[in-house]
Amino acid sequence: MKHESPGNEVTIREVGKRAGVSPATVGRVIGGYGKVSEPTRQRVLEAIRQLDYHPNTIAQSMKGKQRKSVGMIVSDICNPFFGMIARAVDDTLIKYGYNLVICNTDDGIDKEASYLKTLTEKRVDGVLACTACEVERKIPRPVRKFYLETPTVFIDREAEGIDVPVIQADNFGGAYEAVVHLIQLGHERIAIVAGGSMVSSIHQRLQGYMKALQDFGLQFRDDLVKLGRLLGVESGAYAARELLNMPAAERPTAIVGLNNLMTTGVLLAIREAGMTIPDDISVIGWDDFDLAQVLSPPLTVVTQPTYSIGSIAAEHLIALLERQRSYRQANDRKIILKTELVIRESCTSPKAPK
Template identity: 35%
Template sequence: MPAIKDVARRAGVSVATVSRVLNDHPSVRTDTRERVLAAVADLGYRPNAVARSLRTDQTRTLGLVISDVLNPFFTELARSVEDAARELDYSVIIGNADERPDLQDHHVRTLMDRRIDGLLVSPTDGGSPMMLAAARAGTPMVFVDRWIEGEGLDRVPVIRTDGRAAIRALVAHLCALGHRRVAIIAGPAATTTGRERVDAFRSALAEFGLELHEDHIGQGDFQADSGRRVTARFLDLPHPPDAIFAADNLMALGAMDEIRARGLRVPDGVALAAFDDIPWFVHTDPPITAIAQPTGALGHAAVRALIDLVEGRPAESVTLFARLVTRRSCGEPEGSKP
């Protein structure tokens, strides 16, 4: 494998000049730069990223800690983050917290030890000693989808989706279809998204003259098993709901499993809708009505904000908007289109 001294010899310059060319230093003359780059191409030389990071104090590597890599929303988010980072010549190291705060902090610590340039996090819950320590140490950091509130973290930019208008549209849609007893499978109350979706749902129901009864609120954990467990409790009520809104896609799939296990059918036995649309919702029977987040745009905006911080520019929080996609799981007429 060729070394930097081989490039210098081929180009007829010093090793220091080659280094300045590779680091895009403006002091190098155009003809010298072209000669060095030609030598790099001829020899197939690749700079040592570790050595370069020691000289420049940058690794051109970002860390991404996501809540659950098995959740299709976070899988798509991670893909969009990688795509956006690659376009800007950055790499991404991903850590999966599996909705566990201890594992989340383990990944944050590990990524910091690897000298990443900046950190993207979708937090698992409201507390994280390692993230607080990273923020206080001045590590460039951006929250995506979820965020943590509190002193020391209030200046971290948040790239998020506002789902309130889409949830209101869903409630209006359910009311128009004749549903009156409506329940929600909520996400963890410790997460910002878990709290926001319940609050938005409750407010929208009140606007349409409906009340969200306490026995129609089920606490889930953004996992399929909790969706099934909560749905079982709903269906055992003396007056079960006629529509269920699952606050994420995995809980919706768990709900559908329990509904089918009871010998019921969606939407005849009970209607079902979900937050976080996923590609295979169009292939279920019936296709599931869902609230879709602009996941690709979310990942790209998060990367742009983080790189702004890494490269010394200010970064602002960004709010995008979700939209309702109607299909046939709430009793929509046959042949209705999104």
């Protein structure tokens, strides 16, 4: 039977008495600050459950104890993909009373480490991260330590040796389907334009590209894979110019951009070269956007359920923060959502050589 204090309001002192600890220790458990051993923390949480204790949120806020904040690591908030992710995350968190702090890393691991230090100082409750950790690159110790010790959900990307939930699209399958589409149209020289960092999502897309070539007996060529210096439009244009300046017999007949900013750069470079799509070269983009349908010609794209990725990731983090024990027993540590190839008019069979 629930113990009730006068006025039917359970006090922090009564929680401490039930758990066999001081009110100050109860406060540390509720506020998430200071050092409390795990057995003690569990006793306090059990006492809170038994007594149905609800903290005075107004008093907590006045004392500076309430956090209710989540940090979010993104590589480039100007990228519409990350903008939509952030919107979905914020829409979800606000329903649970959490605030969102966004940190923009430009895919720099040192900048990410600096932001994680800031988020530690702000004592955020948890983190949603599109990490800049690269495949087969050493992860800085402070970054690894933070993600292993802080409630974290990775979005779009993962990092080797950091076992946290991951919500992402089928990067491998999306790239595979796009390249197969081009191969079936008759293309053999298919180029890839991607960002400069070999994060897991880009690595998975490249693996899908190479697997499609292999399955159809086409040779992989290093010179047809261009990693832009950064993730922006100009970086994509620079990479595409290198491809378009190749001798005609070696030049790709199709290009797949592996994110929407890089794809925009590809379109810019093609226009600068005086070439037309799809007569001179076919193009497939990654991520749909409003103008893709009204471009001339409309752009074929690999679309991913961006809003769903963000909202599902936020729901997972809330579950991790508020129902830790049951959540860690779940089997959905990695969720991969389906992509879709939206076929429009930017791809056709390559011209016969003159």
